[in-house]
Amino acid sequence: xxxxxxxxxxxxxxxxxxxTNDISYLGADTAGQQHLxxxxxxLIIRVPDPVIFPPDFYVRTLEKGFGGIIVAxxxxxxxxxxxxxxxxxxxxxxxxxxxxxxxDTKRLVLTxxxxxxxxxxxxxxxxxxxxLDSVHEQE
Amino acid sequence: xxxxxxxxxxxxxxxxxxAEMVDVKKVAEVLGKEEDVExxxxxxxxxxxxxxxxxxxxxxxxxINRVIVASCSPLLHExxxxxxxxxxxxxxxxxxxxxxxxxxxxxSKNKESATEKAIRLIRGGIAKIRKQQALEPILxxxxxxxxxxxxxxxxxxxxxxxxxxxxxxxxxxKSPFIGGMVARWDKLFPNDENAQDIVRKLIEEVKDNxxxxxxxxxxxxxxxxxxxxxxxTIETISRGIKRLPENIENILSSCPIEIDSPESFGLxxxxxxxxxxxxxxxxxxxxxxxxxxDAKELEKYKKWVKESNLEEKFELEKTVTxxxxxxxxxxxxxxxxxxxxxxxxxxxxxxxxxxxxxxxxEILKRVDKNQTHFVxxxxxxxxxxxxxxxxxxxxxxxxxxxxxxxxxxxxSRYCCxxxxxxxxxxxxxxxxxxxxxxxxxxxxxxxxxxxMYTKASKNDVIFLRFNNEYKPEVQILENEKYNFVxxxxxxxxxxxxxxxxxxxxxxxxxMVPPQIDDLVSIFTVSRGNDGFxxxxxxxxxxxxxxxxxxxAGTAQGPMNASEAAAGxxxxxxxxxxxxxxxxxxxxxxxxxxxxxxxxxxxxCVEVCEYNAIEVTEVEVEKGKVERKAQVNPTLCVxxxxxxxxxxxxxxxxxxxTNEQIExxxxxxxxxxxx
Numbered sequence: 001x002x003x004x005x006x007x008x009x010x011x012x013x014x015x016x017x018x019x020t021n022d023i024s025y026l027g028a029d030t031a032g033q034q035h036l037x038x039x040x041x042x043l044i045i046r047v048p049d050p051v052i053f054p055p056d057f058y059v060r061t062l063e064k065g066f067g068g069i070i071v072a073x074x075x076x077x078x079x080x081x082x083x084x085x086x087x088x089x090x091x092x093x094x095x096x097x098x099x100x101x102x103x104d105t106k107r108l109v110l111t112x113x114x115x116x117x118x119x120x121x122x123x124x125x126x127x128x129x130x131x132l133d134s135v136h137e138q139e
Numbered sequence: 140x141x142x143x144x145x146x147x148x149x150x151x152x153x154x155x156x157x158a159e160m161v162d163v164k165k166v167a168e169v170l171g172k173e174e175d176v177e178x179x180x181x182x183x184x185x186x187x188x189x190x191x192x193x194x195x196x197x198x199x200x201x202x203i204n205r206v207i208v209a210s211c212s213p214l215l216h217e218x219x220x221x222x223x224x225x226x227x228x229x230x231x232x233x234x235x236x237x238x239x240x241x242x243x244x245x246x247s248k249n250k251e252s253a254t255e256k257a258i259r260l261i262r263g264g265i266a267k268i269r270k271q272q273a274l275e276p277i278l279x280x281x282x283x284x285x286x287x288x289x290x291x292x293x294x295x296x297x298x299x300x301x302x303x304x305x306x307x308x309x310x311x312x313k314s315p316f317i318g319g320m321v322a323r324w325d326k327l328f329p330n331d332e333n334a335q336d337i338v339r340k341l342i343e344e345v346k347d348n349x350x351x352x353x354x355x356x357x358x359x360x361x362x363x364x365x366x367x368x369x370x371x372t373i374e375t376i377s378r379g380i381k382r383l384p385e386n387i388e389n390i391l392s393s394c395p396i397e398i399d400s401p402e403s404f405g406l407x408x409x410x411x412x413x414x415x416x417x418x419x420x421x422x423x424x425x426x427x428x429x430x431x432x433d434a435k436e437l438e439k440y441k442k443w444v445k446e447s448n449l450e451e452k453f454e455l456e457k458t459v460t461x462x463x464x465x466x467x468x469x470x471x472x473x474x475x476x477x478x479x480x481x482x483x484x485x486x487x488x489x490x491x492x493x494x495x496x497x498x499x500x501e502i503l504k505r506v507d508k509n510q511t512h513f514v515x516x517x518x519x520x521x522x523x524x525x526x527x528x529x530x531x532x533x534x535x536x537x538x539x540x541x542x543x544x545x546x547x548x549x550x551s552r553y554c555c556x557x558x559x560x561x562x563x564x565x566x567x568x569x570x571x572x573x574x575x576x577x578x579x580x581x582x583x584x585x586x587x588x589x590x591m592y593t594k595a596s597k598n599d600v601i602f603l604r605f606n607n608e609y610k611p612e613v614q615i616l617e618n619e620k621y622n623f624v625x626x627x628x629x630x631x632x633x634x635x636x637x638x639x640x641x642x643x644x645x646x647x648x649x650m651v652p653p654q655i656d657d658l659v660s661i662f663t664v665s666r667g668n669d670g671f672x673x674x675x676x677x678x679x680x681x682x683x684x685x686x687x688x689x690x691a692g693t694a695q696g697p698m699n700a701s702e703a704a705a706g707x708x709x710x711x712x713x714x715x716x717x718x719x720x721x722x723x724x725x726x727x728x729x730x731x732x733x734x735x736x737x738x739x740x741x742x743c744v745e746v747c748e749y750n751a752i753e754v755t756e757v758e759v760e761k762g763k764v765e766r767k768a769q770v771n772p773t774l775c776v777x778x779x780x781x782x783x784x785x786x787x788x789x790x791x792x793x794x795x796t797n798e799q800i801e802x803x804x805x806x807x808x809x810x811x812x813x
Contacts, residue, residue, distance in 0.1 A: 012808070014807075014808060016804065016807075022675065022676055022679075023676070026214065028241070028242055029212050029214065029238070029241040029242065031241075031246060032238075032240065032242055032245040032246050033241060033245070035245050035246070036246060037246055037247065037248050038246055040243075040247050040248075040249060040252035040253050040255070040256045041252075041256075043256065043259055043260060043263070044238075044242050044260075045263065045803060045807075047779075047795055047800065048728065048777050048779050048792060048795055049779050049780075051778065051779055051780050051782075051783055052779030052780075052783055052792060052795065052797065053782075053783055053797065053800075054782075054783040054788070054797075055783075057797065057801070060801070064804060064805060065808040066804070066808060076667065076668055077667075077673075078665075078778075079665065079675040079676070079684070079685030079776075079778075080685060080748075080778030080779075080780065081663060081685075081686075081748035081778075082748055082780070083778055083780055086746060086780050086783075086784075090783055115676070115677070115678070
């Protein structure tokens with residue numbers, strides 16, 4: 001299936017960062033409090049936990065025009081029992097759909113960001129920005 | 140007919156904090172043209188009285204029924220602006236806070252791009268709030284009593300504080316005695332307070348408080364409910380003493396069953412009928428039924444009771460009683476266990492003079508303080524070597540995992556202080572004793588604790604630093620002047636190999652979580668990687684879990700007695716705030732089932748860790764009953780695992796529906812036109 005699918009082009013370099021209300025949103029805030037700069041293309045939303053999204057949600061988001069998605073989970077700090085493990089399964093399932101549709105799986109990243117993890121947050125954003133820049137140039 | 144959506148968008152300058160990098164006037168101008176936006180305004184400080192009044196007036200005068208404020212982080216002012224809505228008579232949940240300071244102006248370099256980013260984010264907020272419905276907190280009647288699990292210092296302090304506030308408390312202790320681990324200590328660092336005195340005072344205050352009921356030999360075996368109202372099943376085992384014989388000590392001398400005394404950390408043997416020597420309550424003998432669980436041992440005990448004509452004094456078998464109580468909140472003060480070294484770890488179990496720090500403290504409690512020489516196991520101890528970080532800060536590939544296959548990667552925090560305090564105590568008792576400390580890092584972090592370290596240096600305690608990769612090696616010597624020689628590559632002398640002779644090796648063992656799997660399972664409490672119980676948020680909710688359980692003391696992780704006391708007090712205050720209310724307003728952001736889409740697959744039930752969903756018969760229309768998923772609003776924590784698990788998208792989190800979020804995403808990606 002993957003071989004047959006035509007590789008989908010990236011429409012924009014916009015990055016959707018999905019954070020958690022209680023933990024990773026605070027990590028993003030910490031980066032701001034330290035005035036650490038990152039791309040203005042990175043747009044942050046917050047939800048109780050990204051586990052609420054079914055796998056096809058990520059595919060639809062990319063198809064709507066986002067270049068990449070960073071799922072900033074609370075990891076093991078999540079206040080919701082076993083949510084990170086279930087989220088990881090959802091992301092795996094999203095990767096399968098992306099492969100079938102010819103969407104580069106590097107466009108979807110699952111990472112854990114704690115409430116003070118400004119450095120990890122910036123690293124995740126910069127990595128995605130670099131990746132989208134390089135792909136954009138090739139296209 | 141639903142009311143027309145009228146959205147008010149308010150963009151804050153935050154002085155120059157936002158306005159310097161974001162063209163706030165342009166943001167307001169562009170967003171003023173969005174569908175359903177009735178007003179879009181910018182203001183120098185939206186959180187000021189004038190800013191708040193402006194929003195309030197617009198709600199009242201212009202009929203604004205959805206509000207967006209784009210300003211600093213919602214953590215700072217979300218509640219402020221929700222208050223504005225409430226004052227204006229609008230449901231506070233018809234509000235969306237967009238962060239354009241910490242997540243836009245402070246992290247951007249280009250004003251044009253930052254302005255566009257702010258527009259996109261606020262536009263997302265508009266899309267979300269458009270479909271937002273007024274919500275009401277879920278009200279739950281509060282049961283005005285509390286269960287505290289664990290009768291150590293943390294449990295006693297929580298119970299005492301609550302009891303003093305007039306709250307009815309049931310203090311549940313698994314062992315036959317309250318007092319906990321601190322009751323076994325001698326002097327507490329850094330100020331040499333007497334641990335026995337502290338525990339004695341706490342016990343007195345707790346047992347004399349009419350609001351506190353103490354249950355020993357008791358544990359929770361079942362429970363249901365959530366914050367505000369739990370039904371808890373408690374199992375209590377009889378103490379086993381019908382009538383205490385007058386000459387109990389003589390009688391016990393003939394008792395054939397002895398075990399390594401956990402009360403002395405295994406230093407001594409004790410009988411199966413016992414009472415600790417340290418301060419505890421009740422000060423009555425009890426039968427150690429846990430150590431009679433083996434049928435042969437039980438038979439041996441029964442035989443002894445019968446042969447000694449003690450059947451009217453001691454029970455032959457334990458009796459178990461069960462009771463159910465209702466409480467509004469539960470505090471876990473379940474404590475810790477000292478790390479148990481594996482056989483051979485620094486000579487553990489290979490030589491009787493390799494002891495743990497708790498054992499040394501026990502030994503020092505018993506020595507004749509008038510003696511000028513330290514004698515143990517019949518031999519004078521001239522040199523003592525402490526080894527730090529035993530069972531703590533373990534590293535994969537360098538340390539051996541415990542029986543559960545896990546490494547204790549965390550720092551146990553209390554042990555540096557406790558070790559140095561004990562070293563100073565040794566030097567005070569025996570000034571000529573040679574004391575060595577083999578350490579990786581010294582973490583004497585508390586108030587006055589660094590002074591203990593300085594004092595130890597002045598006391599000629601010798602510190603040798605090792606890298607975990609090159610741990611000290613303990614060699615046991617036979618028929619030599621000293622019992623051991625400890626070899627180490629000392630970092631402080633540029634990895635010089637040093638051999639230190641010693642008569643006693645003391646292992647500074649860390650703290651490990653106790654075995655409380657059943658309790659954790661009953662109340663669905665989260666655990667951290669270290670196995671200790673996990674708070675919902677280290678700063679915002681430091682003593683409560685996401686499932687509404689409160690945490691006190693070392694149940695939460697390694698800490699010293701002062702920290703445990705602080706945590707226990709905090710938990711008591713937080714609990715008092717709950718049980719002082721008649722009703723509890725729970726978050727409305729919980730799962731809700733759309734019964735028109737639900738096929739009762741049960742997938743949501745399978746993934747819910749909080750037992751908040753069940754498939755049950757529901758009247759779908761008059762006279763027609765079908766099986767559908769239903770959410771218990773008082774158990775649901777709104778995590779949303781069920782949402783993605785449902786194959787029919789029949790379940791959603793109110794206020795955070797996937798439909799709202801998809802609308803946000805569509806709005807955010809749309810091109811920005813001026």
